[in-house]
Amino acid sequence: MRTNTVHKRAYNQCLAVLAARPLGPWCTSEAELSDALEVSRTTVRGVLAGLAAAGLIGTEGARRHLLRHPVPGDYFPGLETETVAEAVERKFMQWVLQGDCRPGQMVNTSELARLFGVSTTAVREYLTRFSQFGLLKRRENSGWIFAGVTPDFAAEIYEIREMFELRSARRFVELAPDSPAWAELASIEREHHALLSEIDARYQDFSRLDERLHRLIHDASRNRFIRDFYDVISIIFHYHYQWDKSDEKERNRVALMEHLDYIAALRSRDLRLIDLRCRAHLRTARATLLRSIAGGPLGGAPARLHGPDAEAAEAHLPAG
Numbered sequence: 001m002r003t004n005t006v007h008k009r010a011y012n013q014c015l016a017v018l019a020a021r022p023l024g025p026w027c028t029s030e031a032e033l034s035d036a037l038e039v040s041r042t043t044v045r046g047v048l049a050g051l052a053a054a055g056l057i058g059t060e061g062a063r064r065h066l067l068r069h070p071v072p073g074d075y076f077p078g079l080e081t082e083t084v085a086e087a088v089e090r091k092f093m094q095w096v097l098q099g100d101c102r103p104g105q106m107v108n109t110s111e112l113a114r115l116f117g118v119s120t121t122a123v124r125e126y127l128t129r130f131s132q133f134g135l136l137k138r139r140e141n142s143g144w145i146f147a148g149v150t151p152d153f154a155a156e157i158y159e160i161r162e163m164f165e166l167r168s169a170r171r172f173v174e175l176a177p178d179s180p181a182w183a184e185l186a187s188i189e190r191e192h193h194a195l196l197s198e199i200d201a202r203y204q205d206f207s208r209l210d211e212r213l214h215r216l217i218h219d220a221s222r223n224r225f226i227r228d229f230y231d232v233i234s235i236i237f238h239y240h241y242q243w244d245k246s247d248e249k250e251r252n253r254v255a256l257m258e259h260l261d262y263i264a265a266l267r268s269r270d271l272r273l274i275d276l277r278c279r280a281h282l283r284t285a286r287a288t289l290l291r292s293i294a295g296g297p298l299g300g301a302p303a304r305l306h307g308p309d310a311e312a313a314e315a316h317l318p319a320g
Contacts, residue, residue, distance in 0.1 A: 005083060008076040010039045011047045013180050015070040018056060020183040026057060026064045028178075036180050078208075084118055088126045089231060091116040107136065107144035133232050151290055158286045161233050162279065164226045165217060169278055172220035173269040181220060188213050189263050192256050199253050206252040213259055217266075251288055258284060 014037065018026075028036075033044045048064075051057045054074060058065050082090070095115070109127065113120040127144055130136045134153065137145045175181050191209055195202055211234055218230040258281040265277040 005081060006039060007043055007046050007050075009081040010037045010043050011050055012075050012081055013037050013184070014047050014051065015056075015074055016183040016187050017178075017180045018051075018066055018183075019070050020186050021066055023066050023068070026066045028064075036178075084122050085126065088116055088118055088122050089234075092123075092126060093234070103147060105146045107146050109144070129228065130232060135232070154286070154289050157233065158282070158289075160229070162282050164221070164229060164233075165214070165282065166275060166278055168218045168221040168223075168226060169266065169274050170271060171222065172217055172266060173271070173274065175220060181216060184216055185213075185263060185266065188216065189260065192260055192263070196253070196256050199249065199256070203249040203252045206256065210255065210259070213263075254284065255281070 014033070017036070030041050030044050030048070033047075034041045037044065037047075039047075048057070052059070056066070056068060056070060056074065058067050079087075092112070095112070107127065109120050109123045113123045116123065127136055131138055131144075135147055137147050139145060172181065188209065195205055195209060215230055215234075218226055221227065258277070262274075262277040262281055265273040268274075
């Protein structure tokens with residue numbers, strides 16, 4: 001199953017690359033694809049065979065040609081490309097919201113494993129990663145307590161997130177023009193426009209798109225600590241602040257517009273503009289989080305940031 005997941009992920013990544021290429025000769029070698037997709041050559045050969053069977057590429061001797069661009073039906077569904085760890089992460093985040101999880105609530109690994117359809121080991125490994133950040137607290141009897149997010153905790157996380165994302169964004173623009181990351185960025189940009197055109201009916205679809213964009217940027221850091229930390233960022237910013245549903249459609253529309261500005265800045269490779277767009281978007285995300293915490297199960301007044309961006313950040317906090 002693990003091999004199958006790797007194949008499907010690599011296949012989807014390759015489709016994203018082909019979507020950004022013109023029809024005609026495709027001279028990328030197996031070795032180059034292996035490096036770009038971070039998989040073995042055996043997996044690359046399987047991907048190429050699948051592309052040929054789907055009529056996407058053809059061969060003429062040793063040469064390959066792109067015969068048509070991929071369409072949505074060519075991609076494997078996202079759930080089929082998840083690793084076990086990613087599946088646990090997604091299901092835990094959904095459980096935090098849909099299960100009405102509140103600070104102080106007991107978290108039972110055996111029950112979660114049964115609910116998620118995975119091993120207790122997979123759940124335990126996932127929960128252990130969060131315990132070091134204070135989101136979960138271990139009990140002596142091996143159980144866990146969901147600690148929740150306080151305004152001070154959110155302010156600290158924001159400062160780290162800003163540092164990590166700015167660093168990752170700078171690394172992103174250093175990627176080669178033919179990197180699969182640029183093709184994935186183009187795909188994400190198209191999905192942003194599609195979602196904006198149907199925002200009234202699909203505004204709740206923003207969550208997954210938001211995660212795809214920010215995870216893509218963080219992955220460009222090629223830093224395992226930054227990549228791992230995004231899991232904590234995701235559950236706090238991307239899911240926890242959704243306790244407040246009062247203006248979800250409007251704030252998702254605003255975030256989509258900010259994303260498009262951010263993507264345009266990345267394409268420009270202008271570091272000053274990237275810095276500006278990134279900080280502006282993260283300030284909005286922080287304001288939403290703090291407002292939701294203030295009106296959520298913990299309540300309390302928003303915490304203040306420290307440093308040169310403190311005033312600008314506070315200026316973006318919604319009234320009340």
